[in-house]
Amino acid sequence: MNWITNYVRPRINSIFSRREVPENLWQKCDECGTMLFHRELKDNLNVCTSCGHHMAISPRDRVEALFDGGIYAEISVPEPLADPLHFRDQKKYPDRMKTAQKNTGEKEAMLVATGEIGRTPIVVACQDFSFMGGSMGMYVGNAIIAAAEEAVKLKRPMVLFSAAGGARMQEGILSLMQMPRTTVAVQMLKEAGLPYIVVLTHPTTGGVTASYAMLGDVHIAEPNALICFAGPRVIEQTIREKLPEGFQRAEYLLDHGMLDRVTPRGQMREELITITRMLLGLPPAIRGDLPPPDPTEETVAEPVEKTAPADLDPKA
Structure with missing residues (x-):
């Protein structure tokens, strides 16, 4: 092993194998100075996850x-x-x-x-x-x-x-x-x-x-x-x-x-x-992915048995 193998070859490899890193991966918060990862910032609607500052x-x-x-x-x-x-x-x-x-x-x-x-x-x-x-x-x-x-x-x-x-x-x-x-x-x-x-x-x-x-x-x-x-x-x-x-x-x-x-x-x-x-005078919005109920459809409630089964432990 000599200085060509130990120094020159690794140096040449590092130059040609260097990966370009995009400059827009991180953004600095104008309010608190925290560096924020771009995906995390976008998921949070451009609101700083550290101080809550609202960016554009x-x-x-x-x-x-x-x-x-x-x-x-x-x-x-x-x-x-x-x-x-x-x-x-x-x-x-x-x-x-x-x-x-x-x-x-x-x-x-x-x-x-x-x-x-x-x-x-x-x-x-x-x-x-x-x-x-x-x-x-x-x-x-x-x-x-x-x-x-x-x-x-x-x-x-x-x-x-x-x-x-x-x-x-x-x-x-x-x-x-x-x-x-x-x-x-x-x-x-x-x-x-x-x-x-x-x-x-x-x-x-x-x-x-x-x-x-x-x-x-x-x-x-x-x-x-x-x-x-x-x-x-x-x-x-x-x-x-x-x-x-x-x-x-x-x-x-x-x-x-x-x-x-x-x-x-x-x-x-x-x-x-x-x-x-x-x-608009509308009822509260339906949450989730279920379709909204049809207001014209009449629903009849079934009678509910008020007595508990004999084998049900009341302390449970």
Whole structure:
């Protein structure tokens, strides 16, 4: 044995047999710094298993976890003008759109779908903050109108998950016009007597908060979600005062009567099932895989013998 056998050959083997390890197997929690395995994190709906911090989750992952069996049908949304103002800052608006579509794999900042939760048919509109900050443009307005029209046509309640930084500046006044448009869409649901439930996620700010996000029959928020019009930093700079701890967070707004519930993501599905069935005047949902009972079928109870068998020990 010599130095070539002892050192050079093992070194060459280690270089050529080295396995590439993916970089996205672990994710660090922003709140507590715990390293979380990606499969464990996904199974827990992107909620930290150590501290309970709610991280961002994509609309498709959210609706797959929400609907029965992860089965849903996507509702088509009318396409708006691609670049109505020919807006350009550091990049052209179409270039920014292409970058966002490539990074997220989605067409726009809102996903509209229909399916069942607890065997209760609903329509869901889910906003994507990772797509240009979930900004409210013409497509988002069209998506909410399409969701409301589908809900009215099918006579189903509508659930909206909001997550946005406000209006989309690249569309200017056309973006701000989505505030009254979406308000009219919500009014359509109210006139049809259909429930409209809003789940406010982190963050929900700007023109979204000033329109459809705060017009629900029931408002639920995820823990520690930032919900506001102007952010706390802007307010502090304006009034030159220190704001209270947790100001504009979900728990603070719940204490001050702005919200009805603060519900962890893992319990959101059950909460929505209960609320939608209550608002629709339906009985509690059937748990498990058994089919629901037929309400038209009459059942007759058999008489029960009240006397115990002689060989049954009463002390057993």
